[in-house]
Amino acid sequence: PEPAVAAVPAPRASGAARPVSAPVRIADAATVRLLRPGDRVDVIAAPPTALGGSGAARVVARGARVKAVPPGDAARPDAGALVVLSVPRSTAAALAGAGVTSSLAVVLC
Template sequence: MLPGLPPARRRLRAVRHQLRRRRRLIAAALAATAVASGLHALAPPPSPSVAVLVAARDLPAGTTLATDDLVAREFPEALVPSGAVRAGAGRVLAAPLSSGEVLTDARVVGPGLAEAQPGETVLPVRLPDPGMAALLRPGDEVDLVATDPGTGESRVVARDVRVLTGTADVPEAPTGQGGALVVVGLSAAEAVSVTSASLAQFLTVSWSR
């Protein structure tokens, strides 16, 4: 402290001295604030979210969906799968759905199922024995066999046909033929053969696992 200086001058000199000592710290703090502000200005806005339906629990193929089988979850719009289903109650699962998995057209019976099977024709096939149909699981590969009810002769009309859905009991057809429907994927040519055979013959399946 210099003698003879007025008290006000001494206080001013002390303040200047403290500022010189802390100017690096102040400069660093100002620089950090400027960088943070710049990053905030450059950051993209948060992605909008949309509500989608997901499985409330593990659901097997063939399940007819009820309202308590599905729950709504918010997903970033950019992450929502293509073909997400907006209303699922009453739809039938064509493939198993894991807990938390988004419900899409490729998982339910309908037009979206055909689109999810490139190169295949999706065809519902009536099997006369519901018990036989109940043995089938999505993903099974089976041969479709047509049997003439008059002669009892059988022939294979399609080989290595892929089962896409579980079974659904159906009322009797106008011909008096009951049974169960199974949705399968096969080639267009095979679909014609199977459809023709089903008009006058009984269809059964054979397969190995």
């Protein structure tokens, strides 16, 4: 017999707006060290071409709440630093996608 497969229920409208935790790697580790849990930040994505002046940076998240700032890797300061943000699920997906193709920066609100 075929194994039973449980259906995954669709998210409820009220649950879709509930914040999730999104780990985000920010390019400038020194900037992340300035952040504290509870701070609000905007997250900016700068594609590699934008760093050379020929592309456009874009805001990926506005007013995201800093949930945690994990300890950085002192052996690799050029690797950026991690920050955990509390954002809506759709914003978390946008942040994950932007982190793959762009350098991310934060602006303290």
